[in-house]
Structures are given as C-alpha cells and as structure tokens.
Amino acid sequence: QQQVKQSPQSLIVQKGGISIINCAYENTAFDYFPWYQQFPGKGPALLIAIRPDVSEKKEGRFTISFNKSAKQFSLHIMDSQPGDSATYFCAASTGRRALTFGSGTRLQVQP
Amino acid sequence: GAVVSQHPSRVICKSGTSVKIECRSLDFQATTMFWYRQFPKKSLMLMATSNEGSKATYEQGVEKDKFLINHASLTLSTLTVTSAHPEDSSFYICSAREGGSWGYTFGSGTRLTVV
Numbered sequence: 001q002q003q004v005k006q007s008p009q010s011l012i013v014q015k016g017g018i019s020i021i022n023c024a025y026e027n028t029a030f031d032y033f034p035w036y037q038q039f040p041g042k043g044p045a046l047l048i049a050i051r052p053d054v055s056e057k058k059e060g061r062f063t064i065s066f067n068k069s070a071k072q073f074s075l076h077i078m079d080s081q082p083g084d085s086a087t088y089f090c091a092a093s094t095g096r097r098a099l100t101f102g103s104g105t106r107l108q109v110q111p
Numbered sequence: 112g113a114v115v116s117q118h119p120s121r122v123i124c125k126s127g128t129s130v131k132i133e134c135r136s137l138d139f140q141a142t143t144m145f146w147y148r149q150f151p152k153k154s155l156m157l158m159a160t161s162n163e164g165s166k167a168t169y170e171q172g173v174e175k176d177k178f179l180i181n182h183a184s185l186t187l188s189t190l191t192v193t194s195a196h197p198e199d200s201s202f203y204i205c206s207a208r209e210g211g212s213w214g215y216t217f218g219s220g221t222r223l224t225v226v
Binding site for chain 1: 145152157213216217218220
C-alpha cells in the first residue's frame with residue numbers, strides 16, 4: 001500500500017481550543033481522503049471526507065483543508081470538547097480500492 | 112446511513128481451534144468488503160479485499176490458508192481464523208462499500224484472544 005504519513009502522534013488540547021492533525025501522501029492517484037474517529041474497542045467512524053477537486057470542506061466543528069500541490073491535508077477540530085478525546089486516523093484511497101490509513105493521532109482534550 | 116454489523120464483538124478461543132467472524136451490511140449491498148487487523152495503539156492494516164462471488168485478494172504477508180475469507184452474498188462476508196495461535200490475538204475490523212458510493216463503513220470490530 002502507498003504510505004500516508006500522519007502527525008502528530010499525540011495531541012493535548014484545552015477545552016474550547018483548536019485541534020489540528022496533519023497528513024501527507026505520496027500517491028497522486030489518491031482521489032478520496034476521509035478522516036475517521038476511533039474510540040477504544042470500537043471500529044472507526046467516518047467524520048468527514050474530501051475529494052481532491054475541493055480545497056476545504058466544513059461539517060459542524062470539523063474542517064478538512066486540502067492542498068493538492070503539496071500533497072497534504074489536515075483536520076481541524078474547532079471548540080474541542082472532552083468528548084472528542086479519541087484516536088483520529090486520516091486515510092486515502094484510489095478508485096474503489098481499500099483505504100490506506102495514517103498511523104493515527106491520540107487526541108486528549110483537557111477540561 | 113449505511114450500517115455494518117460485525118459479530119462477535121469479543122471471542123476467546125483455545126490455541127489450535129478455528130474462529131469465524133461475520134460482517135453484514137444491514138441496509139445496503141456491499142459489492143466489496145475489506146478486512147483489517149489492528150494491534151494495540153497501532154493503525155489499521157489491510158489483510159484482504161473480497162468481492163462478492165469471487166476469491167479474496169490478500170495483502171502481502173497475510174496467510175490465505177490461515178485467514179479464510181468468504182463473500183458469498185452481497186450482504187455477508189466472513190473471516191475464519193484457522194488453527195488459531197496466541198499471535199493471532201488482535202482486533203479484527205471489517206469494512207464495506209456500497210457499489211455506487213464513495214464511503215466506507217466499518218464494523219465495530221472483533222477482539223480475538225487466543226489462549
């Protein structure tokens with residue numbers, strides 16, 4: 001699988017702050033970029049996704065920023081809440097093939 | 112929205128026995144299903160891709176004789192871990208994709224412990 005690099009590995013944010021997680025990819029054939037949230041012992045749940053023809057997508061407190069030329073995309077969580085504390089994975093796929101996941105970011109939002 | 116049901120959520124088995132994990136798409140037809148394995152505090156690693164009615168495609172390094180995948184219908188895929196050993200203990204997660212959709216829906220995962 002082509003690699004997707006994710007940073008940071010862990011992140012601590014104060015309640016109400018902005019959480020930012022970054023991903024970079026190599027395969028220019030990727031055409032779908034989702035972000036997933038995973039709680040311990042559960043499967044990943046889709047947060048938000050973007051296609052490469054759009055530079056930004058916002059859904060509630062979650063925003064994806066996409067930079068095609070830099071081959072980077074990021075997740076911004078506005079007004080972070082303790083309930084947002086989880087592991088976040090970026091991913092990418094080509095066509096209908098399987099997702100390639102980043103290494104994950106453990107987010108802790110302190111009250 | 113699309114729902115994928117995965118069972119069992121937890122299973123403990125003895126070394127040498129086989130365990131079957133089921134993955135069902137409840138409200139859509141899943142032409143393609145994917146099986147992942149996840150170790151503690153690690154990312155999801157693709158094990159295999161299965162298309163309804165055809166043989167699964169396994170990722171490099173995944174033993175196809177140990178991890179048997181069947182996708183006999185558009186709503187059901189199964190993963191059977193044969194002759195399980197303690198090193199097979201892991202969190203297994205399935206994912207399904209509806210034919211005309213961009214989204215991937217994940218099951219809730221199965222925690223397998225081999226003793």
